[in-house]
Amino acid sequence: MTEHFNLPKNLTQMNKKLAVSLLTLLFTVNFPLLGWAETVLEKVNRTGVLTAGVRTDAVPFGYTDKNNALQGYSVDLIKLIQQRLEKQLNKPIKLDLKTVTLKNRFTQIETGQLDIVCEATSITPEREETVDFSIPYFTSGIQLLVREADAERLDPTKASETQLETIQENNITVGFLLGTTTDDEFRPIYPEAKWQVVGSRADGIRRLRSEEIDLIASDGILLLGELWEQGEDFKAFRLVPEQPLTFENYGCILPQNSAQWGTLVNQTITSQENTQLWNQWFDPKTGRFPYQRFQSKAKP
Template sequence: MMRTRPHKKRYPIAVAVLSTLLAISGISSPSWAGTTLEQIQQTGILRAGTRTDALPFAYVNAEGEWVGFSIDLLERIRMQLEQELSRPVQLELVEVTPRDRLSSVAQGEVDLVCESASFTFNRSRFVDFSIGFFKTGTQFLVRRDVQLNSGEFRVGIIPSSTNASAAQGYLRVAEFVRIPDRATGVLEMDAGRIDALASDGILLEGMRQSLDDADTYALIPQTPIAPEVYSCILQQDNLDFREIVDRSLVSFMSGFLNNNPPEVAIFDRWFGDDGVVPSDRDFLQSFFQETVESYQERLNNQQPDPIQEEPDAAE
């Protein structure tokens, strides 16, 4: 029930006034009419943007397969949509990058993006976000054999990333070098042009473990300097679709918390002791618990008050 295709070209901007406003942030207006659910109901296709280089969330493995934790979550969202819409739904994966993922959603090129994108208030001006499904934070990848000199500390940062802002606020005396991606950062580090690479800790650890000389590198500090919560990116004003996505993500987290085999198997495949990127189980379990409780509280607050019968009027 899944197929992949190349990333589409952007559609023309339909509304001049809105496009002018969104162009300030490089985002254009939607290219089709109708809600996301209406589109999926009509086509039977869930168009999902994701990454090819964000191990363990979405990447291409040695067999050429598109895999990852967020790919598994997208499959669960697809199944949830089939139940809600009472029709078959096919998952179509589309490659996106940090540079175009927001515009891809805002323009309607994809229905949602699920990978390693963090919620920020600035981004929420243009797109909507699901509940969070993973928590990490900014850390630095360094070579163990390099002596760090605080006066000449050069840090590779990816422009416009949340990690760049966090690193610049944390290391005020460092020199910051702009790099296009984490893979380039490792090459720059090995060439001695930077001393550290700033990114999300889980992504740096995933990349470190994929290297032939993984033990040459280390992550610092042990505790991330700034929290990051990953969420799916959605179009604004599609509350019914967002609720289905949220319900699917909560179902996964609740299943894991209740030790249901299917959900535990997914978690262990990516983050267990023998997983692709072993992670702190207790930390993530606490995050899942907080997220599920917050979601339930939100639902309770949306419930209408019980109808109170007014006393009969006096005769």
């Protein structure tokens, strides 16, 4: 004889609720994973939009002109990447340019809010732990912008060990920006100096001109860029030492695990079109920002 077991009604209802809960959990877990697995190229192909970040305080890589329009070599590089994307995907791609800051440029990439950031970001092993970088498209380095009258006194390559040892908080004040390699790598070289945070390079130059600080430590080309942007007299200042104290390779910030996207960006950087673009900006004779000429102006 076969026995029939009748489950209590409330137990059957409980099982149904449990099944619904499990399905809900599966959908909750799987859907974000599926979205996260979408590559940058797949996302751009699906949406038809490339979302990119640039800075407005990194002359000549990213800044706003008198008409409040974004300008700079990195801005034009992103537009070149957009053009190559359109060719590869064989469809129009809208470029959505957003501005980033020193504080949020990495998190914007890490959280997927931006597909790429191109400005004046140095490639470092520490930063590569959370984001990827393109190949370098520019090399600069940390230099010190000083008033011309103080150039010999504050050039670390011309000072003796005894003179360097006498640097104290009460006789030298260094302006610097938080969240930069100057803050991370260069600041420990002069631990005895008084380090003062400046809100921007423009703010630093204003303080330097009014003798509130003795020098600004930052990438040489960005210091020259700010002098150019502010219409300052180059001869009133000098970059010391003549050769940068560090070497900084700039690259575009990319999401991790985005090999195909990185390949397209790198191919753009090494392209003939980018060589022409680079010369349009930096050629010593014909460039919009002939930084080598500007650097020579900031010498005696």
